[in-house]
Amino acid sequence: MADPEIKSYEQHHESRSPAVTESRPAQAVLMAIVFAFLGIFLLLPLIIVFHEALAKGVSAYTQSLSDADTRSAIRLTLLVAAISVPLNIVFGISAAWAIAKFEFKGKAFLTTLIDLPFSVSPVISGLVYVLLFGAQGLLGGWLKAHGIVILFAVPGIVLATVFVTFPFVARELIPLMQEQGNGDEEAALSLGANGWQTFWYVTLPNVKWGLLYGVLLCNARAMGEFGAVSVVSGHIRGLTNTMPLHVEILYNEYNAVGAFAVASLLAGLALVTLVLKTLLEMRYGAEIAATRGH
Amino acid sequence: MEVRVANVRKEFDRFPALHDVSLDIKSGELIALLGPSGSGKTTLLRLIAGLERPTRGNIFFGDEDASHKSIQDRNVGFVFQHYALFRHMTVADNIGFGLKVRHGPSRPPAQEIRRRASELLDLVQLSGLEKRYPAQLSGGQRQRVALARAMAIEPKVLLLDEPFGALDAQVRRELRRWLREIHDATGHTTVFVTHDQEEALELADRVVVMSQGRIEQVGTADDIYDTPNSPFVYGFIGESSSLPVKVENGEIWLADRPIGLAAPNEPSGDATLYFRPHDVELLDGCSGCIAGTVAASRRVAGTRRVELEIGGERQRVEIELPVDHPAAHKSRVAFRPGRWKLFPAS
Numbered sequence: 001m002a003d004p005e006i007k008s009y010e011q012h013h014e015s016r017s018p019a020v021t022e023s024r025p026a027q028a029v030l031m032a033i034v035f036a037f038l039g040i041f042l043l044l045p046l047i048i049v050f051h052e053a054l055a056k057g058v059s060a061y062t063q064s065l066s067d068a069d070t071r072s073a074i075r076l077t078l079l080v081a082a083i084s085v086p087l088n089i090v091f092g093i094s095a096a097w098a099i100a101k102f103e104f105k106g107k108a109f110l111t112t113l114i115d116l117p118f119s120v121s122p123v124i125s126g127l128v129y130v131l132l133f134g135a136q137g138l139l140g141g142w143l144k145a146h147g148i149v150i151l152f153a154v155p156g157i158v159l160a161t162v163f164v165t166f167p168f169v170a171r172e173l174i175p176l177m178q179e180q181g182n183g184d185e186e187a188a189l190s191l192g193a194n195g196w197q198t199f200w201y202v203t204l205p206n207v208k209w210g211l212l213y214g215v216l217l218c219n220a221r222a223m224g225e226f227g228a229v230s231v232v233s234g235h236i237r238g239l240t241n242t243m244p245l246h247v248e249i250l251y252n253e254y255n256a257v258g259a260f261a262v263a264s265l266l267a268g269l270a271l272v273t274l275v276l277k278t279l280l281e282m283r284y285g286a287e288i289a290a291t292r293g294h
Numbered sequence: 295m296e297v298r299v300a301n302v303r304k305e306f307d308r309f310p311a312l313h314d315v316s317l318d319i320k321s322g323e324l325i326a327l328l329g330p331s332g333s334g335k336t337t338l339l340r341l342i343a344g345l346e347r348p349t350r351g352n353i354f355f356g357d358e359d360a361s362h363k364s365i366q367d368r369n370v371g372f373v374f375q376h377y378a379l380f381r382h383m384t385v386a387d388n389i390g391f392g393l394k395v396r397h398g399p400s401r402p403p404a405q406e407i408r409r410r411a412s413e414l415l416d417l418v419q420l421s422g423l424e425k426r427y428p429a430q431l432s433g434g435q436r437q438r439v440a441l442a443r444a445m446a447i448e449p450k451v452l453l454l455d456e457p458f459g460a461l462d463a464q465v466r467r468e469l470r471r472w473l474r475e476i477h478d479a480t481g482h483t484t485v486f487v488t489h490d491q492e493e494a495l496e497l498a499d500r501v502v503v504m505s506q507g508r509i510e511q512v513g514t515a516d517d518i519y520d521t522p523n524s525p526f527v528y529g530f531i532g533e534s535s536s537l538p539v540k541v542e543n544g545e546i547w548l549a550d551r552p553i554g555l556a557a558p559n560e561p562s563g564d565a566t567l568y569f570r571p572h573d574v575e576l577l578d579g580c581s582g583c584i585a586g587t588v589a590a591s592r593r594v595a596g597t598r599r600v601e602l603e604i605g606g607e608r609q610r611v612e613i614e615l616p617v618d619h620p621a622a623h624k625s626r627v628a629f630r631p632g633r634w635k636l637f638p639a640s
Contacts, residue, residue, distance in 0.1 A: 183374055183376060183378035184378050184380060186345055186365075186372075186374070186378065187372070187374055187378035187379075187380070187443075188380075188391070188395075189345075189364075189365050189366060190343060190345070190365050190366075190370060190371070190372040190444075191391050191392035191395065191443065191444075191446075191447055192366050192369075192392050192395055192396060192447055193366070193391070193392075193395040194366065194395070197395045201380075201391070201395070202380055205380075205382040206381070206382065
């Protein structure tokens with residue numbers, strides 16, 4: 001029995017016809033450009049980060065990482081990520097669900113709104129919170145009267161991070177869910193599953209790879225965000241400094257080893273993210289293609 | 295389980311998809327909803343399933359009004375057009391899904407669910423494929439798994455949306471016969487949607503012909519084919535030819551000549567004559583017949599189909615001739631329809 005889906009998949013993986021293949025010199029030039037670009041702009045800085053971090057030996061490196069303020073910055077960054085990533089998972093899934101599976105007024109507007117953090121400078125994102133929660137801000141007086149501290153404290157940093165990382169999960173899921181449609185959910189409901197079972201057994205497994213991608217990217221950004229966090233954090237050493245902010249402070253104090261040691265951790269995070277993503281693609285590539293292709 | 299659709303109307307954003315549709319489905323019956331796309335057949339099926347709510351009217355399962363029951367509570371087996379198999383689950387898990395999500399004492403133990411899945415796989419002749427994933431199955435196999443999954447919950451009614459739509463012709467014919475056998479063995483009340491008349495006429499006990507959100511005719515294959523009750527059904531089911539005619543004093547006239555057909559009960563005036571191209575009597579002379587010149591001719595399997603130009607208006611009709619008939623281009627052919635029907639001129 002012929003299977004159109006399997007056929008199309010095979011065709012997809014066949015090599016291209018000679019008519020649309022570039023000549024060898026053209027291929028070589030294109031690849032040279034790509035590698036040169038990647039080397040200068042990505043690989044070289046990465047090497048320098050590690051080189052500088054280890055310039056005075058391994059012990060200086062570990063010593064600068066065990067500094068109390070550095071440790072506090074690491075802890076804060078982990079805490080912020082641990083709060084904002086789950087929040088964005090919940091938000092991302094809800095938004096993607098609403099946009100992909102329902103028809104409602106203002107849907108286009110909501111889709112645009114989700115992209116807002118990508119199009120707005122992070123500094124502006126931070127400033128918005130200052131204007132909202134600051135002493136002279138819209139809610140500042142009320143917050144102060146009730147003894148709630150948001151700005152220049154952990155809540156403000158979390159809010160700014162959540163805002164900046166808003167789109168990652170949602171953007172990854174929306175096209176995926178739109179493409180998959182409602183068929184599987186309807187099937188589950190017709191078999192007697194309730195809403196929660198349908199979500200847990202059918203919807204979530206269908207989007208799990210997209211979700212994982214989104215979470216990885218979201219996490220990387222949550223730990224690496226500088227601009228928005230810088231505006232709302234207040235740069236209080238050992239209290240409201242995240243790793244990126246701490247790097248800047250150390251660098252401005254001419255503590256190159258300290259700055260690059262912390263930077264190397266962030267760079268390491270980026271590398272781990274990349275490796276995880278690549279591993280996922282290698283291990284489950286076919287399955288990822290299948291859940292997307294259907 | 296009897297299903298009764300009573301005066302159901304369905305609108306999508308104010309656009310009516312179904313106008314006041316009523317239909318009685320008997321227990322154990324195999325019914326086809328047949329119509330062109332946009333006729334409302336899938337909407338009717340989804341209304342019966344509970345995937346849509348009627349704008350007006352009611353749907354009864356037996357004596358019980360099910361109109362406002364959710365799809366979970368209706369206990370229907372629904373087979374989707376593209377099967378909607380859960381791609382991350384094995385075949386066995388797909389089939390067992392409906393049992394696994396049950397609550398409390400009605401939920402069988404895992405072992406029992408596995409046994410039931412195997413049983414159903416035997417029934418759909420896919421024994422041994424428990425551990426496969428949907429992506430590893432052919433289209434026809436997926437179709438069977440989808441049916442087994444729908445039957446696992448012991449539904450009162452089995453609903454199939456274009457069950458063979460995505461399969462190639464050979465597999466379609468095979469599965470068609472097989473579905474009939476399964477239906478006869480299990481006795482489920484079954485409703486399926488199709489746009490393929492051959493499929494509907496061959497497979498179903500009764501066929502519901504739909505057009506533009508209305509039911510045109512309900513009947514057995516013989517009823518539908520031999521006595522279509524509207525120009526639409528005449529045109530949609532099988533081949534048909536039509537001619538504008540006039541009725542005068544109980545006789546049918548084509549332009550200025552009577553064609554030898556009596557219609558004593560028809561009112562005088564303009565009408566349209568419908569007949570089947572293969573159901574004609576060829577005549578030699580022509581006093582009281584339809585005559586025309588051959589404008590085009592083509593060979594169709596065991597017969598020859600010719601297009602005749604009739605009268606001064608050059609109205610074209612198709613009739614079938616035996617392959618050895620001597621009629622050539624421009625030659626004159628006279629005939630009279632065997633079985634025919636008049637409808638008021640549109």
